[in-house]
Amino acid sequence: MKKILLISLFVGGSLLTSSCEDNLFQEPQTSKVLNNFLRNETESEEYVNAVYANLQNNGLYGLYLIAFSEIQSDNTYDEVPANDDGNYGQLDQFSTIPNNAIVTAVWTQSYQAIQKANTVLNRIGNITYATDATRQARIGEMKFIRALLYFNLVRLYGDVPLVTQETTDPNAYFGQGRTSSTQVYDQIKKDLTEAIGVLPATSSQPGRVVKTAAQALLAKVHLTLKNYTDAQTLLQAVVSSGQHTLMTNPADVFSLSNENNKEIIFAVQFASGVNGNTEGSTMFQQYAPSGTVSGAKGHNLPTKSLYALYTSADKRKGTYLTATSAGTPWSKKLTQPSVITDGGSDVVVLRYADVLLMLADVQNELGNTSGAATNLNLIRTRAGLATTAAITQSDLRTAIDLERRFELVGEGHRWFDLLRSGNAVSVMNDWFKVNNVQITITNNNLLMPIPQGQVNTDPSIKQNPGY
Secondary structure, eight states, X not given: OHHHHHSOOGGGTGGGOOSOTTXXXXXXXOHHHHHHHOOSHHHHHHHHHHHHHHTTSTTTTTTHXXXXXXXXXXXXEOSSXXXXXXXXXXXXXXXXXXXXXXXXXXXXXXXXXXXXXXXXHHHGGGSOOSOHHHHHHHHHHHHHHHHHHHHHHHHHHSSBOOOOSOOSXXXXXXXXXXXXXXHHHHHHHHHHHHHHHHSOSOOSSTTSOOHHHHHHXXXXXXXXTTOHHHHHHHHHHHHHHOSOOXXXXXXXXXXXXXXXXXXXXXXXXXXXXXXXXXXXXXHHHHHSOBTTBTTOOOOSEEOHHHHHHSOTTOTTBTTTEEEOTTSOEEESXXXXXXXXXXXXXXXEEEEHHHHHHHHHHHHHHTTOHHHHHHHHHHHHHHTTOOOOOOOSHHHHXXXXXHHHHHHHTTSSOHHHHHHHXXXXXXXXXXXHHHTTOOOOOOGGGGSOOOOHHHHHHOTTSOOOTTO
């Protein structure tokens, strides 16, 4: 599956890319070309793989989404904020403008992938498949990916246009405006619920979406919406499935020789040395401290304050994070490639450690503090630490939050965790004060600006407050 997903597919590349990158609703160059392509199972499978391949784009899991959801938090920072036209630096310093290239790329490329998923879902029913099970699995995969992208969009931008139908007309949704977050979340839940009903428990092709991925993602949606009972049911289903387990050693989780292991529930696939070194990730180069390797950019580095919180007994210190001789922390979850822009490390979207920590979270919120401590301790024990001393609901809430930072740093969860808890403003303002950073944020900083190009081309789409 990794090899399949890394092919630069005819249908996944320039054929479907509009010349106007700021347009939200992008169309094929001609609908006739697309209609003549999606005619049989082979072509349908190639188009499905093209949707997966879109996840590798820089505006998605190739680079920016991870930075987006870490660098605004107390987890990471930008070493040289002025580099790369200040795009990362703006996120880090809460000075983001609507023309920010990262803001625009995440928005635009998310909708490009959504459009492709919509096309598959619209047409796959009319394509003959050798087995209906395969067809149903692909339907589930596309609904999962569409839900994942909308989940990211609604958390980052708030109300966003909701598009679930295929269109070859770039003006078909012009004037629609922004759909309420409530309606967007309803669609996300609908897609994931339907995906759970048709996805297989396992796949012979690593990288494919399976049932537990949809269950875990829907649980995260319910946790975000504070539907704790629903989240608990789904998380326990993942645990009971027997499909996943924690690796014995934290070092095994992100090893290139152990990719797609039993702890990984869903990851975006990358591989180095493929197709002239063009199919790998640039993430290592972008996220390594300046001067450590040639071309390193120093974006999205772990903060020294977070690194200092790890005790010497914690196996994740030196495994998940390390530090340069000058004391600058950086991530070891990404393996250094021989060609700096051709990294082979997959980008993990969902893994079992996150499931256990989410389960601890919902159990604690539902008053089951002993169950919460048990699941929290599974993570702590694997890290070589003593069991938690937290007993009360309040103390456990704090302990789980900290453990999520230790375990999931650099994986794109921290900013969303702060938003979910409602603590983003207070936590970040306290962090700025303690670290003598002259920044103060307000609730207006909790959502990203709508890309200026989108606002300019569609008057029905209004800008978020504060931008």
